[in-house]
Amino acid sequence: MKKFYTLFITASLLAISSASAxxxxxxxxxxKEATFEDRVKTEEVKTDxxxxxxxxxxxxxxxxxxxxxxxxxxSITGSLSNFNSKWQNVNGSTNSITAIANFLFxxxxxxxxxxxxxxxxxxxxxxxxxxxxxxxxDEWFISTAPAYKMTDQWNIGAIASLRSQFANGINGxxxxxxxxxxxxxxxxxxGVTYVCPNPKVPIKVNMSPLSLSATYVTSESVMRxxxxxxxxxxxxxxxxxxxxxxxxxxxxxxxxxxxxGNSRYEGGSSVQVxxxxxxxxxxxxxxxxxxxxxxGWINEISQQTGKNKELDFEHxxxxxxxxxxxxxxxxxxxxxxxxxxxxYNKAQCKSLQTQMVLGVGLSxxxxxx
Numbered sequence: 425m426k427k428f429y430t431l432f433i434t435a436s437l438l439a440i441s442s443a444s445a446x447x448x449x450x451x452x453x454x455x456k457e458a459t460f461e462d463r464v465k466t467e468e469v470k471t472d473x474x475x476x477x478x479x480x481x482x483x484x485x486x487x488x489x490x491x492x493x494x495x496x497x498x499s500i501t502g503s504l505s506n507f508n509s510k511w512q513n514v515n516g517s518t519n520s521i522t523a524i525a526n527f528l529f530x531x532x533x534x535x536x537x538x539x540x541x542x543x544x545x546x547x548x549x550x551x552x553x554x555x556x557x558x559x560x561x562d563e564w565f566i567s568t569a570p571a572y573k574m575t576d577q578w579n580i581g582a583i584a585s586l587r588s589q590f591a592n593g594i595n596g597x598x599x600x601x602x603x604x605x606x607x608x609x610x611x612x613x614x615g616v617t618y619v620c621p622n623p624k625v626p627i628k629v630n631m632s633p634l635s636l637s638a639t640y641v642t643s644e645s646v647m648r649x650x651x652x653x654x655x656x657x658x659x660x661x662x663x664x665x666x667x668x669x670x671x672x673x674x675x676x677x678x679x680x681x682x683x684x685g686n687s688r689y690e691g692g693s694s695v696q697v698x699x700x701x702x703x704x705x706x707x708x709x710x711x712x713x714x715x716x717x718x719x720g721w722i723n724e725i726s727q728q729t730g731k732n733k734e735l736d737f738e739h740x741x742x743x744x745x746x747x748x749x750x751x752x753x754x755x756x757x758x759x760x761x762x763x764x765x766x767x768y769n770k771a772q773c774k775s776l777q778t779q780m781v782l783g784v785g786l787s788x789x790x791x792x793x
Contacts (some may be wrong), residue, residue: 501783524549606643679771690720
């Protein structure tokens, strides 16, 4: 009986273990393999920021070069004359050295219908004779001309210019007759400009019905010198109460009167003609000329209608300044320059004033176009 129970228990345990194993296998869920889906969109990113920035800068630089035209020219010319003592004793010649420095700067800017021409020139020269230096050339000039294009041939705008000298000027009597801004000339005009459409004839003609011409003398020593030359060394300059009406209203220094003080203003009309052209191979020959004339008809009418019966006013005459410059380049750095100017200002001198300079020397020119 015990053997039967033993067998029964053994068989029961085997059956239970087999059933539990079957249940565990059936109830277990198989493991699934993990998969990942890539849903992130990939796009190509441009990273050449530097190249695009450089391109924009290059485009802006190209636009500036297209709108701006710059020219700079400088030269040093001179001459030397030397004689030994025997030659000087026989012929009476004098050793001399002359040196003249010139510079020219022009700038033209165009954008649409607007354009502006700027110009700066300067020249200064000296001559040495008997170990004494005297000024032979001295002038600086600044001008600007903004304008709006109406047609291919006509512009409307303004021209403003200022002219004076750098250093003191001494006349033949060793008297100081000029200094910086004594005198100085200011011209402002409003009008129209004709531009020749033919590039072979680069001429501009400005006609300004309204213009202003001003003369400044800011040096009292220069004014005193001219006053003494005009009315005598005994004439009183400081006290106006002791002056006669003639002394107060007579032009005595570069067209100014005592009544004007340090400046004189005239209103009227002006005409200006400009021509600048290069000729020959490699622009070897260049000719520039400027003709300017101003007539102060407004002052003429005011002066004659409000005439002081005690004084005899003269009629105002047009002022004329005509400049010519010829440059001949033998090589890139060696040139010859010829300059000639005619100037007439009745208030200063009733005769025509002229000057001529011929120089040979070194030169340098830069052009942006």
